[in-house]
Amino acid sequence: MNRELIKYPLYLIVHPFNGYWDLKYEQSKRNNLILSFAILFLLIITNILSNQYSGFLVNLVYPGSINSVMEVLYVVVPVLFWCIANWSLTTLMDGEGKFTEIFTSTCFALLPMILINLPWIWLSNVISLQETSFYTFSSNVAVFWSLYLLFVGNMTVHQYTPSKTIATILLSVVAMGFIAFICLLFFSLVQQMLSFVNVIYQEIVLRK
Amino acid sequence: MRKSIHTWRVYLLLVLCSLLGVSMGGTLVYAEDSASSYNYSFWGDTVAAPSAYEATELLDGNKLGVGPFKEPNDLHVTEEQMIYVADSGNNRIVVLDSSLKPVTVVDSFERDGQKETFNNPQGLFVTDQKQLIVADTGNKRVVKLDQNYKLLSIIEAPKSDLLAGNFDFQPVRVIADKAQRIYVMSTGVFDGFMEFSQEGEFTSFIGANKVKVDPTELLWKKLSTKAQRSQMIMFTPTEFTNLDIDGEGFIYATNGDKWGDSIKKLNAQGNDILRRTGYFNPQGDVRYIGAQGPSRLVDIDVADSEMYSVLDSVRGRIFTYNGDGHLMYVFGGIGNQMGQFKTAAAIERMGDRFLVLDKAFGEMTVFDTTQYGRTLNEAVRSYYKGDEEKAFELYNEAVNMNANLEFAYSGIGKSLLRKGDYKGAMQYFEESYDRANYSKSFLLYRKQVLREHFAAIMTVIIVLAAVTLVGRRVRKRRKGGVAIES
Numbered sequence: 126m127n128r129e130l131i132k133y134p135l136y137l138i139v140h141p142f143n144g145y146w147d148l149k150y151e152q153s154k155r156n157n158l159i160l161s162f163a164i165l166f167l168l169i170i171t172n173i174l175s176n177q178y179s180g181f182l183v184n185l186v187y188p189g190s191i192n193s194v195m196e197v198l199y200v201v202v203p204v205l206f207w208c209i210a211n212w213s214l215t216t217l218m219d220g221e222g223k224f225t226e227i228f229t230s231t232c233f234a235l236l237p238m239i240l241i242n243l244p245w246i247w248l249s250n251v252i253s254l255q256e257t258s259f260y261t262f263s264s265n266v267a268v269f270w271s272l273y274l275l276f277v278g279n280m281t282v283h284q285y286t287p288s289k290t291i292a293t294i295l296l297s298v299v300a301m302g303f304i305a306f307i308c309l310l311f312f313s314l315v316q317q318m319l320s321f322v323n324v325i326y327q328e329i330v331l332r333k
Numbered sequence: 334m335r336k337s338i339h340t341w342r343v344y345l346l347l348v349l350c351s352l353l354g355v356s357m358g359g360t361l362v363y364a365e366d367s368a369s370s371y372n373y374s375f376w377g378d379t380v381a382a383p384s385a386y387e388a389t390e391l392l393d394g395n396k397l398g399v400g401p402f403k404e405p406n407d408l409h410v411t412e413e414q415m416i417y418v419a420d421s422g423n424n425r426i427v428v429l430d431s432s433l434k435p436v437t438v439v440d441s442f443e444r445d446g447q448k449e450t451f452n453n454p455q456g457l458f459v460t461d462q463k464q465l466i467v468a469d470t471g472n473k474r475v476v477k478l479d480q481n482y483k484l485l486s487i488i489e490a491p492k493s494d495l496l497a498g499n500f501d502f503q504p505v506r507v508i509a510d511k512a513q514r515i516y517v518m519s520t521g522v523f524d525g526f527m528e529f530s531q532e533g534e535f536t537s538f539i540g541a542n543k544v545k546v547d548p549t550e551l552l553w554k555k556l557s558t559k560a561q562r563s564q565m566i567m568f569t570p571t572e573f574t575n576l577d578i579d580g581e582g583f584i585y586a587t588n589g590d591k592w593g594d595s596i597k598k599l600n601a602q603g604n605d606i607l608r609r610t611g612y613f614n615p616q617g618d619v620r621y622i623g624a625q626g627p628s629r630l631v632d633i634d635v636a637d638s639e640m641y642s643v644l645d646s647v648r649g650r651i652f653t654y655n656g657d658g659h660l661m662y663v664f665g666g667i668g669n670q671m672g673q674f675k676t677a678a679a680i681e682r683m684g685d686r687f688l689v690l691d692k693a694f695g696e697m698t699v700f701d702t703t704q705y706g707r708t709l710n711e712a713v714r715s716y717y718k719g720d721e722e723k724a725f726e727l728y729n730e731a732v733n734m735n736a737n738l739e740f741a742y743s744g745i746g747k748s749l750l751r752k753g754d755y756k757g758a759m760q761y762f763e764e765s766y767d768r769a770n771y772s773k774s775f776l777l778y779r780k781q782v783l784r785e786h787f788a789a790i791m792t793v794i795i796v797l798a799a800v801t802l803v804g805r806r807v808r809k810r811r812k813g814g815v816a817i818e819s
Contacts, residue, residue: 181763182772187376251779254772 134160138236141274145281148233149226158225161232165200167239172196175242180249183260203301204231210300211279214293220283230278234271241267370663372737373619375612375766380737385653385662385706386687388672390433390699394420397435399427402695407456407468407506410683417457417465418690418697424451426467431683433699439465442476442484451476456506456518466515468504475504475517475529488515491527491535508578516576516584523570525603526584540603542570542588579635587630587643595630596643596654611658611740612766617645618652628652636682638717640710644689649674651687655713659740662706665689672698685710705734712744721748743767750774755781 133152137144148157173196176186208228215222222230241263249260280290370384394401403422410416414431425440441450452471459465463480475488490502506518513531516539525541546568554562571593576586583606584599596615598607613619617628628645635641639656649667654660664687666673678692685707687700702710712727725748728741735741746761747770755778762771783790 182768182775185766185768253776253779254768 141277145278157229161229164232169200171239175246183249206301210297222282226282230282234274237267237270383705386664386700389701392697408679408681410681411459419457439482458507460509466507468507473502488533493535510582540599544570575632577633577635585633585635587633609658615654632679638714644680649677721751739765
């Protein structure tokens with residue numbers, strides 16, 4: 126059972142059509158969720174480690190800007206925004222996917238970014254400047270692989286045609302922008318309100 | 334109860350003593366080197382640095398006994414450390430010796446038996462043969478005098494097909510190369526420096542700046558009519574602001590470009606060959622207040638070992654770079670204290686000392702090196718000469734005085750690399766963010782390690798291969814055996 130649990134995501138990333146079909150109709154929802162959170166967690170760890178330990182030639186980061194909490198946000202927030210935006214759109218566009226399915230399919234699609242980038246953290250320490258093109262190449266491969274998986278996953282989960290999937294993906298990206306905007310608006314408004322209350326409180330307290 | 338109070342007191346006393354010790358130690362360290370200058374880190378942050386130069390003397394015309402300077406514009410120091418000051422407002426050239434005592438004042442010369450004077454001379458240059466070349470701006474001519482200040486020749490406004498009919502010759506700065514060619518910077522000329530042959534004939538322009546086009550301006554120009562366009566400002570290359578020549582005959586020039594390369598090293602063809610391999614292109618200040626804008630470089634002085642210094646008139650600072658374009662040190666400023674200026678007009682190096690001419694105050698400030706500045710100068714020199722051993726030592730010393738001096742780590746790394754300590758070199762190159770050299774030393778280090786451990790590595794690989802092969806075969810046979818049994 127446990128072995129199956131590890132083998133399944135690895136099967137999925139090389140056979141995305143079958144894999145995502147299984148994800149939607151065969152696999153247990155509980156296992157999928159466990160795997161998804163594990164993948165998210167591993168991705169965060171990979172990013173943090175890569176920031177800290179990647180070779181000097183490929184990893185020129187201002188030491189003051191390294192922040193593990195932000196790395197968590199950089200992974201969790203986009204995934205969350207993507208899932209919400211995609212779910213909101215596909216419910217209106219006859220998508221068959223449930224929110225959990227969208228979430229799990231997205232998380233599974235991120236697996237190549239772990240599998241390729243994690244070994245490169247060590248490998249990047251033993252390459253020269255000329256060989257860094259291999260590094261950039263493989264991280265690009267990881268990104269495109271993940272994008273492809275995301276595409277197939279979305280298509281399978283919602284039972285869409287390819288063109289409709291592309292359209293929804295593009296629209297979802299736009300919707301993500303809207304969500305980000307509304308979030309910013311919300312937070313700044315809350316901030317304004319809080320500071321307003323604070324000012325009134327101070328006025329009352331300091332008044333003699 | 335009483336005993337416990339007593340022990341508490343002892344503890345308190347101990348804590349107080351240790352605090353006192355800490356604070357005393359702190360002040361001791363602080364007093365040793367107070368940072369008063371700055372440098373830029375790889376990330377563009379301003380980091381504190383010890384001052385490399387300190388003002389030691391302030392000279393004005395009264396102190397020298399030649400009468401106050403009036404709007405002096407240029408100065409030149411010869412190899413024999415004779416100082417020539419172009420005292421423009423008084424229409425004279427003041428000559429000082431190396432101990433800063435006046436030698437003579439040149440205010441006139443004889444031409445065809447008649448005495449002629451200068452009119453607002455803004456620039457001057459002294460050749461190796463001690464010939465004095467003066468940009469006599471007000472008289473629109475360049476005057477060349479011999480070492481006894483007798484007239485040799487005069488270059489008047491040239492006539493050439495290259496020049497427009499209404500060309501106005503206003504020489505403000507001059508230099509001459511070893512072949513006695515004279516290069517003149519003239520106000521209102523956008524085509525570069527004017528080159529004159531040994532005989533004083535105008536030959537060509539050299540080193541024109543490129544035209545920088547503002548995209549929004551261009552759009553407006555595209556949209557407007559011909560009549561409107563004729564009213565607009567033309568796109569012209571920026572003017573040079575100053576020039577100097579090094580021992581090999583390369584012209585170093587500064588221009589008023591706000592965003593482009595404001596420092597140039599021109600070869601004989603007029604191409605810019607300045608090395609810009611520092612963390613930032615040499616341009617003066619990297620960080621500045623938006624209202625003040627970037628540095629406006631008004632003078633440049635080339636020293637030995639490819640070091641050069643530029644003067645920023647906006648903030649009155651002097652920036653010195655090494656040949657690779659790394660910022661070595663900064664000093665000066667605008668203000669009323671010693672070592673600060675109102676309108677800094679010219680700088681010149683006198684050995685390792687600096688002379689800075691203040692146009693508004695009519696004063697000349699002398700700067701001397703500190704221990705730190707000396708070390709840094711010598712380190713750059715030793716490295717330029719190829720004396721790795723000494724450069725290593727001096728760079729180490731400099732780094733001990735200023736741990737923020739990132740390019741010095743690269744200097745240490747380079748000497749370690751030559752010595753064959755690849756691993757050490759790698760560390761130092763990483764410290765100075767020198768990726769190219771890091772990669773170079775890393776490749777050598779990798780080769781070294783692989784060579785040393787070749788036997789071990791190959792053994793491990795062969796053993797692993799053998800084990801997997803055998804293992805696979807064993808597994809196959811077992812499976813086969815099971816199949817036969819069943």
